[in-house]
Amino acid sequence: MNNIPVIAIDGPSGTGKGTVARLLAAELGWHMLDSGALYRLLALAATDRGVSLQDENALARLAPELDIRFGADEQGGEAILLDGVNVTDRVRSEQTGGLASQIAAFPQVREALVQRQRDFRVAPGLVADGRDMGTVIFPDAAAKIFLTASAEARALRRHKQLNGKENDASLTALFREISARDERDANRKTAPLRPADDAVVIDTTELDVPGVMERVLEVIRERCPEAFQSR
Numbered sequence: 355m356n357n358i359p360v361i362a363i364d365g366p367s368g369t370g371k372g373t374v375a376r377l378l379a380a381e382l383g384w385h386m387l388d389s390g391a392l393y394r395l396l397a398l399a400a401t402d403r404g405v406s407l408q409d410e411n412a413l414a415r416l417a418p419e420l421d422i423r424f425g426a427d428e429q430g431g432e433a434i435l436l437d438g439v440n441v442t443d444r445v446r447s448e449q450t451g452g453l454a455s456q457i458a459a460f461p462q463v464r465e466a467l468v469q470r471q472r473d474f475r476v477a478p479g480l481v482a483d484g485r486d487m488g489t490v491i492f493p494d495a496a497a498k499i500f501l502t503a504s505a506e507a508r509a510l511r512r513h514k515q516l517n518g519k520e521n522d523a524s525l526t527a528l529f530r531e532i533s534a535r536d537e538r539d540a541n542r543k544t545a546p547l548r549p550a551d552d553a554v555v556i557d558t559t560e561l562d563v564p565g566v567m568e569r570v571l572e573v574i575r576e577r578c579p580e581a582f583q584s585r
């Protein structure tokens with residue numbers, strides 16, 4: 355039994371999960387796991403190395419070999435390194451998100467990434483962002499939050515996020531891609547996207563980031579008050 359506390363933040367893309375998890379980790383002084391980035395990096399590495407995205411075995415063998423580092427660039431922005439190369443923009447593209455969702459449906463791929471994700475559980479605590487943090491990876495999380503939002507609101511947010519990076523990311527195309535990704539994530543057999551039984555569901559459609567943070571902090575004060583003592 356591991357007594358390092360975890361706060362799980364799950365939900366589909368565009369609900370503000372990543373932003374909220376990052377702000378929360380900074381506020382508490384805790385570590386942060388962006389589990390989606392691991393699936394995205396595996397999809398990228400496979401593409402670069404000529405491993406077929408249909409080859410479940412080969413993908414699962416590749417997962418533990420990846421040399422991944424999360425850091426910051428000179429401007430303090432996010433920097434994700436794969437084999438020492440900064441691949442942040444490629445990792446964040448909607449195309450990579452789609453490929454990640456394809457390979458994330460393979461049970462052996464998910465299994466190969468379980469320990470890697472649990473290794474992020476380091477004192478004083480971890481904020482884990484993903485789809486199955488509360489259900490599969492950290493079922494003993496002290497607080498589980500599941501963010502939702504209408505598909506339209508999520509497409510709009512992703513569009514804003516990607517703007518300037520993907521000129522061809524039209525809103526209609528994004529809406530279609532996000533809906534397809536959600537459908538695949540929610541209907542796969544292994545670890546489908548769904549709230550844990552003991553998760554608090556927050557609909558963020560009508561909320562801005564400070565509004566979501568307020569609700570999230572309320573839940574944490576109630577379910578994991580010790581989080582504020584580790585600061």
Ligand code: C5P
Pocket residue numbers: 367389390391393394451454455456458483484485486487535539
């Ligand atoms: O959260 P993000 O958009 O980066 O995730 C990319 C894809 O990775 C998701 O659409 C999902 O298929 C997969 N994923 C997952 N389990 C997680 C995190 C992400 O299956 N815990």
